[in-house]
Amino acid sequence: MRFSVLASGSTGNAIYVENDEHAFLVDAGLTGKKMEQLFAEINRDVKKLSGILVTHEHVDHIKGVGVLARKYNLPIFANAKTWDAMDRSVGTIPLDQRFHFDMEAIHSFGGLSIESFAVSHDAADPMFYVFHEGDKKLAIITDTGYVSDRMKGHIRGADAFVFESNHDVSMLQMGAYPWNTKRRILSDVGHVSNEDAAIAMSDVVFEKPTQIYLSHLSKDNNMKELARMSVTQTLQSCGIICGEHVHLHDTDANIPTKLVQV
Template sequence: MKFSVLASGSTGNSIYVENGQHAFIVDAGLTGKKMEALLAQIDREAKQLSGILVTHEHSDHIKGVGVLARKHNIPVFANAKTWEAMNSSIGNIPLDQRFEWKTDEVKTFGGLDIQSFAVSHDAAEPMFYTFQEDGRKLVVMTDTGYVSDRMKGFISTADAYVFESNHDVSMLQMGPYPWKIKRRILSDVGHVSNEDAAVAMSEVVAEKETQIYLAHLSKDNNMKELARMSVSQTLESCGIRAGEFLHLHDTDAEKPTPLVLV
């Protein structure tokens, strides 16, 4: 199993996952043209995709879904409430490409088990995914206001994480956003901060080689260096030193991370 964070941030999000027999993207939050260009940077093509797994209906996660699906005849998977919420935004998808994926449901594709699980975000029924094959586990989880014990049960002891580290609380509080937006981001249905992300990480990682990709960084309320420093310091306060068995990686809103083996 291999993956790449194609893009992650306020302007668009997509993660590529393959297992040799099948290939998927989790969300397509950039234009179809941009999605094709990002895939090309890791030597992959949209026509190779077995499906698009949608997490929720916000535009930075679905902008390219309709175009890619129609152009390349790609199946699209989402739960019923997300389908209802995004129908008007993605345009017509042929019935034979529309598939329902219920929250907390496992689907298997050629030995790759994909489990959906609920998160806490201000969308119709947001959910993210774990990928497991041959004892290896990848977790994709962004866009949640907090990490509940139930979520921790789904995501614990993975070998790799794409994990939300959205904002620095001080930057957000002192920044130019209207108070209504700040309150929404800081709420239980908003986004987790660098520090809250690190605390959650400390409670789910196992003492083995673990790769964590800090994802969905706010363009206005975070910076890569700040996110890494804050997460590292908070992990250390929880008794985990980044770099020993746990390794932190940046993601980018404009370019993909290298395709790596889980």
């Protein structure tokens, strides 16, 4: 199983996951043209996708879904409430390309199994995904105001995580955002901070080689170096030393990560 975080941030999100049989895109939150460019940068072809898995209807996750679906005749997977919420935004998608992926469900595609789980975010019915192949596990969790014990149960022990590290609380509180926006981000249906993300990670990381990709960083209220430092220090305070079995990686809003094997 291999993956690349094609783009991650408030301007657009997309994650590519493949094995030898199938390839999926988790969200397509950039224009169709930009998505094609990102695929070219990892030497992959959009038309070979087995489908797009949608997490929720916010524009930074679905901007390119309709364009890619129509241009490449791709299956689109989402739960019923998300379909209802995004229907107008993605435009017409033929019925034979519309598939329901229910909350807390598992679908198998050859040797690749995909598990969905609920998160806490201000969308219709937001959910994220865990990919399994053999004994390997990739967990994707962003766009959640907190990480519950139930969420931790789904992602615990993954070999690789794409984990939200959205904001530094002090930067957000002192920044220029209106108070209502700040309150929404800090709420239980907003986004997790660097420190809260690290505390959650400390409960789900096993003592084995583990790759953590810090994702969905706010362009106004966070910085890569700050996120890495905050997560490293908080994990260390929880007894987990980065650079031993746990390794942190940056993601970017415009540059895909290298395609790596889980």
